[in-house]
Amino acid sequence: MSNPQQIITGQNIYSGFKQLIPLSLFVVIFGLAFGLAATQVGLDNGVILAMSASVFAGASQFATLELWGEQVSLIPVMITVFAINARHLLMGASLQPHLAHLSTAKRYGAVLLVSDANWAMSLQAINKGKQGLGVLIGGGIALWFFWSLGTLLGLYFGNLINDPFSLGLDMVMACFLLAMVVDGDKNLRIFCIWSLAALSSLLAYWYLPPNSHVIVGALAGGTLGAIWIGKKHEC
Amino acid sequence: MSVDTAGYGIWIVIAVMAIVTLATRLGGVFIMGFVPINERVEQFISAMSGSVLIAVLTPLAINGDNGARLALLTTAIIMLVFKKPLLAIGVGIIVAALVRQFPLIF
Numbered sequence: 001m002s003n004p005q006q007i008i009t010g011q012n013i014y015s016g017f018k019q020l021i022p023l024s025l026f027v028v029i030f031g032l033a034f035g036l037a038a039t040q041v042g043l044d045n046g047v048i049l050a051m052s053a054s055v056f057a058g059a060s061q062f063a064t065l066e067l068w069g070e071q072v073s074l075i076p077v078m079i080t081v082f083a084i085n086a087r088h089l090l091m092g093a094s095l096q097p098h099l100a101h102l103s104t105a106k107r108y109g110a111v112l113l114v115s116d117a118n119w120a121m122s123l124q125a126i127n128k129g130k131q132g133l134g135v136l137i138g139g140g141i142a143l144w145f146f147w148s149l150g151t152l153l154g155l156y157f158g159n160l161i162n163d164p165f166s167l168g169l170d171m172v173m174a175c176f177l178l179a180m181v182v183d184g185d186k187n188l189r190i191f192c193i194w195s196l197a198a199l200s201s202l203l204a205y206w207y208l209p210p211n212s213h214v215i216v217g218a219l220a221g222g223t224l225g226a227i228w229i230g231k232k233h234e235c
Numbered sequence: 236m237s238v239d240t241a242g243y244g245i246w247i248v249i250a251v252m253a254i255v256t257l258a259t260r261l262g263g264v265f266i267m268g269f270v271p272i273n274e275r276v277e278q279f280i281s282a283m284s285g286s287v288l289i290a291v292l293t294p295l296a297i298n299g300d301n302g303a304r305l306a307l308l309t310t311a312i313i314m315l316v317f318k319k320p321l322l323a324i325g326v327g328i329i330v331a332a333l334v335r336q337f338p339l340i341f
Contacts (some may be wrong), residue, residue, distance in 0.1 A: 022321070025266060044245075050246075051253075054252075054253035055256050056254050070239070070240060072248050074236045074248065075236055082259065085260075087291070088263065090283055090284070091284070093263035093266065093283075093304075094263070094280045095263070095264065096242070096264045097267075100272075110256075111264050113260075114260050116291070120288065124299065166332065166335045166336065168327075168330070168331030168332035168333075171327060172306075172324065174303070175307065175310040176324050177288050177291060178292055178310050178311055179323045180312055182311050182315060183318065183320065190282075190285065193282045194289045197285075197289040197293075198293040200290075201290035202297060213294055214291055217286055217287075217289060218287040218290050220286070221282050222279045222280070225279055226282065229275065229280060
């Protein structure tokens with residue numbers, strides 16, 4: 001890639017942290033909702049906090065609450081968590097070419113807190129020829145911190161936001177991710193790739209096992225992209 | 236393989252969740268370390284990364300309520316016209332809230 005080499009500095013981590021503060025404030029609300037939901041399932045406060053801080057993957061945490069009881073079967077938990085979070089594999093893979101020159105510790109450290117929002121912003125910056133690892137790491141720290149903080153607040157004040165749905169707050173992350181998609185390159189090739197990804201994810205959503213749709217759609221879109229090679233900078 | 240959630244068992248469940256998630260975070264970088272990066276792989280990766288987001292969003296848009304659909308539509312249009320993410324996201328959420336407060340109009 002003709003982009004500048006990606007570097008990690010304290011300064012770009014800090015500015016990445018600040019860049020994701022606005023979105024993180026909404027993440028507090030999701031964390032709050034999770035803290036409340038987990039309390040209602042009957043989990044202890046310490047357990048709930050430990051889960052948010054160590055797992056840090058909201059959708060999978062919500063999903064496992066459905067599996068909770070006096071006995072928990074580990075295999076369904078593992079499958080659910082893996083299926084929902086398998087998109088991280090693709091995110092890591094997409095970042096790897098920009099991390100390859102770093103030491104092993106830095107390479108894996110950089111993706112330790114990868115999640116949808118900081119990954120999308122990071123890759124967007126890299127594709128525009130800017131530094132992107134600051135927002136990956138710093139933004140990840142911001143999201144992690146506010147997710148954990150939100151969970152903590154949810155244990156005590158979860159009832160304050162009794163209906164995030166009617167306020168449209170459940171749409172924050174989706175609108176954010178969509179804005180990132182639309183901000184990228186647009187041409188006929190990309191349009192066809194996205195259409196295939198959309199169609200195949202929908203078919204998977206309807207006809208394949210639960211939570212498989214992201215992987216199916218992403219791999220279908222990626223495969224078309226590998227077959228139909230675009231001209232560089234045509235976009 | 237079941238564990239009792241009454242005692243220490245619950246911490247096993249949390250640890251399993253954390254380890255599986257960590258493996259997904261580190262795994263992509265690990266696997267790609269063995270794949271030589273050529274133009275085709277590069278194109279696969281870049282097509283795949285946009286497709287991840289599309290695949291997350293499409294079922295949401297199709298199966299969501301009108302509030303969700305109009306929020307996403309609004310965000311997309313404002314992004315295309317003004318290219319301002321915060322404006323696009325903010326108006327999208329307001330649209331979702333309005334549709335859900337006053338469902339009869341839409």
